[in-house]
Amino acid sequence: MARRTDARASAISTAERLFRIQGYTATGLIQVLKESGAPKGSFYFHFPRGKAQLAEEAIDCYVAKRMAVLRHISSETAGDAPKFVRQIFRTFADEMVAADFQYGCLMQNLANELPALDADLTKRVARGFLDSTEIIADHFRGCGFTSERASSAAAALVAALEGARTIARLERSPAIFEALADVSVRGWASLER
């Protein structure tokens, strides 16, 4: 039987948004339901396992969107590592500016509340990072990097992106993305003098 309302989907997208702004523990189900317009009575009909399940579906949604963005950038800059790196930083910076620096990364926010997460959710977060990293590593391999170096460069880029989000949010400025792009592409040596 087909679904008759969008209560479920809107609850997920609202949860994704609130988890990114406030974090997992700080976001109550009542707030999610109120802001999404979804009815309170049917929450445990749609999400029998409760808040944990809601978070699982939210992160699946978030990771899928993030990977789509990365894949798109990768295909646009095939074979050109510096351009790829710059384009990633610019895209993330633009997203944050557009959202007035209100949103953190959902994976990072969940990772910072690990004890509140069950094993399943923790695995999904870790998987999200691994999958993102792999897309980036693939691109580097396509630029002629050795496999090992492509992997470590990709991991470094992912970490830098996460840190940049935290800083940008606090400073309400995309400057950190520019700084990271420069350092990443040119290395410290070129910064001297």
Place this chain on the structure above:
Amino acid sequence: MARRTDARASAISTAERLFRIQGYTATGLIQVLKESGAPKGSFYFHFPRGKAQLAEEAIDCYVAKRMAVLRHISSETAGDAPKFVRQIFRTFADEMVAADFQYGCLMQNLANELPALDADLTKRVARGFLDSTEIIADHFRGCGFTSERASSAAAALVAALEGARTIARLERSPAIFEALADVSVRGWASLER
């Protein structure tokens, strides 16, 4: 009159620890008091402004310790930027290994729960990042970097450190620090082939 007990200090250090592991919202005062051994009855005697004040004192303590570590590394590697960068990554990695990857960065955890923080606490977090960055920028200036480039390189390094902590915690591995040290010092160019 002199203080007669260490209830206050132990509450602060316990709060710092729990905030780093669980985050701000997820950590209840009852847990802080129980784990610190501090009596429940005197909490609002020591911290009249409640949980927010406890967090303020915890972050002051955390930032002071972090800056001391950075200053020490800086003085040990004066004039040598690559060595400085590598030493920072190694020190942070060693700390995480020693603590079995249980601890996040207090500033980052608080930054990811911004809506739960009052203005005073938010300012303290931002100030902590600025002060840390400034120590690093000073070192780069001492290596002959231009002032502007020293600042942006320092900001990039701080962001990378934050992101690395998140990843390392999730992967329970210090590998990301190694990867970042390589990329930071050598740049992407040297990773090709």
Place this chain on the structure above:
DNA sequence: TTTCCTATATGGTGATCACCATAGTATGTC
């Protein structure tokens, strides 16, 4: 039309949250 399944409303559960009022104890100074 009867029977399901989807979906929602209502009204709770006990637990925990940060916070506080009141009273009392311990330890210092004078």
Place this chain on the structure above:
DNA sequence: GACATACTATGGTGATCACCATATAGGAAA
């Protein structure tokens, strides 16, 4: 001994937490 200060115990406040039992409304399939 008098007295002030430093500290703690007790027992709450109302609010919010995630979660759930029960009843029922609405549309599709039989």
